Amino acid sequence: MSMNPRPAPRLLSVVIPFYNEEGGVDALFKRLVPVLDGLGVPWEAVCVNDGSKDRTLDELIAQTQADPRIKAVDLSRNFGKERALSAGLAHAVGEVVVPMDADLQHPPEAIAAMIEKWRQGWEVVYAVRDARTGQGFGEKLFAKAFYWFFDHLSEVPLPREVGDFRLMDRRVVDAINRMPERSRFMKGIFAWVGFRQTGIVYVQEARTAGTTKFNFLRLLRFAIDGLTSFSNFPLRVWSVIGGTVAGSAFVYIVVRIIRTLIWGIDVPGYESTLVSVLFLGGVQLLTLGILGDYLGRVFDEVKGRPLYIVREVYSRDKPPPPPA
Numbered sequence: 001m002s003m004n005p006r007p008a009p010r011l012l013s014v015v016i017p018f019y020n021e022e023g024g025v026d027a028l029f030k031r032l033v034p035v036l037d038g039l040g041v042p043w044e045a046v047c048v049n050d051g052s053k054d055r056t057l058d059e060l061i062a063q064t065q066a067d068p069r070i071k072a073v074d075l076s077r078n079f080g081k082e083r084a085l086s087a088g089l090a091h092a093v094g095e096v097v098v099p100m101d102a103d104l105q106h107p108p109e110a111i112a113a114m115i116e117k118w119r120q121g122w123e124v125v126y127a128v129r130d131a132r133t134g135q136g137f138g139e140k141l142f143a144k145a146f147y148w149f150f151d152h153l154s155e156v157p158l159p160r161e162v163g164d165f166r167l168m169d170r171r172v173v174d175a176i177n178r179m180p181e182r183s184r185f186m187k188g189i190f191a192w193v194g195f196r197q198t199g200i201v202y203v204q205e206a207r208t209a210g211t212t213k214f215n216f217l218r219l220l221r222f223a224i225d226g227l228t229s230f231s232n233f234p235l236r237v238w239s240v241i242g243g244t245v246a247g248s249a250f251v252y253i254v255v256r257i258i259r260t261l262i263w264g265i266d267v268p269g270y271e272s273t274l275v276s277v278l279f280l281g282g283v284q285l286l287t288l289g290i291l292g293d294y295l296g297r298v299f300d301e302v303k304g305r306p307l308y309i310v311r312e313v314y315s316r317d318k319p320p321p322p323p324a
C-alpha cells in the first residue's frame with residue numbers, strides 16, 4: 001500500500017446513536033466538543049435519536065441550537081442500534097466517519113490516533129478494547145462461543161474485542177450505505193466490506209449515565225442474527241445430517257428384513273421404533289426451525305421496507321419548521 005502520508009481529513013463526522021440517554025447528553029458534549037476542537041480538523045456530529053421515550057430529543061435539539069456543527073436525526077420510532085447507526089452513516093458527509101456510543105464508553109480522545117493511522121493510508125481503523133470492564137464469566141464464554149462459530153462458519157473473520165467504535169474512509173462508508181440488506185449486523189458488515197484495516201487499542205470506560213440497553217436475550221438474538229446473516233452453513237449442514245441419518249436407517253431396515261427372513265418376526269422392538277421416531281422428529285423440527293429462520297430473513301428482505309424512517313433532521317442552519 002502507498003505510505004505517502006495524506007493531508008488531514010477535510011471533514012470528520014462523528015455518528016452517535018441515542019436511545020433513552022437523557023442523563024448523558026450533556027456530559028457527552030462537554031467532553032466531546034473540546035476533544036474534537038483540539039484535533040484541528042473541521043468536524044460535524046451526527047446524532048441519531050432512536051425513538052427515545054425520555055427527553056433525549058429535547059436535549060439533542062438544544063445541542064444543535066448551541067452549535068451548528070451538531071445535527072440531530074430523529075427516527076420515527078426505536079429501530080435498534082444497528083439501524084440507527086445506518087441512518088447516521090447515511091447522513092454523515094465527512095471524508096472520514098467515526099461511529100461511537102453516546103455513553104462515553106468510547107473515549108473520544110482515541111480519535112486522534114485513528115486519524116493518524118488514516119493519514120498513513122489505512123481506510124478502516126478500528127478500536128480494540130484493551131480490557132472488558134465488568135464482564136462476567138458467562139459473558140466471556142458466550143462471546144468466545146460466538147466468535148468460534150462465526151470464524152468457522154462465515155467467509156470473513158471478525159477482529160476480537162472490536163465494536164462499532166472505528167474510523168472509516170468515505171469510500172468505506174459509501175460501500176456500507178450501498179449494502180441493501182435489512183438485517184444490519186454491523187460487525188459483520190464492517191468486516192465484509194474489506195479495505196485496508198488496522199486497529200488501535202483503547203480502554204473501555206464505564207457508562208456515564210443510565211443503563212445498558214442489551215440484556216441476555218437481546219444479545220442472543222443479536223448473535224443468531226449475526227451468524228445467520230453471514231453464513232449459510234446452518235442451512236446446509238442438515239442435508240449432510242439428514243443424509244447420514246437416512247442412510248443408517250436404510251441399512252438398519254435391510255438388517256431387520258434379513259433378520260426377519262432368517263429368524264422370523266420377534267415382537268420386542270417397540271423401544272427402537274420409538275427411539276428412532278423421536279430422534280428423527282427432533283431432527284426434523286430443528287431443521288424446520290432453521291429453515292424458518294432463513295425464510296423469515298428472506299421475507300424481510302423481499303418486503304423491501306426502508307431500514308428506518310426519519311421524522312425530522314435538526315440543525316441550526318436549517319431550523320425546524322414552526323409547529324402547524
Ligand code: UDP
Binds near residue numbers: 101
Ligand atoms: N442504542 C440505540 N438503540 C437501541 C439500543 C441502544 O441507539 O435500541 C444506543 C445507545 O444509546 C448507546 C449505544 O447504542 O449509544 C450502545 O448501547 P449500550 O451502551 O446500551 O450498549 P452496551 O455498551 O452496553 O453494549
Ligand code: MG
Binds near residue numbers: 212
Ligand atoms: Mg454502552
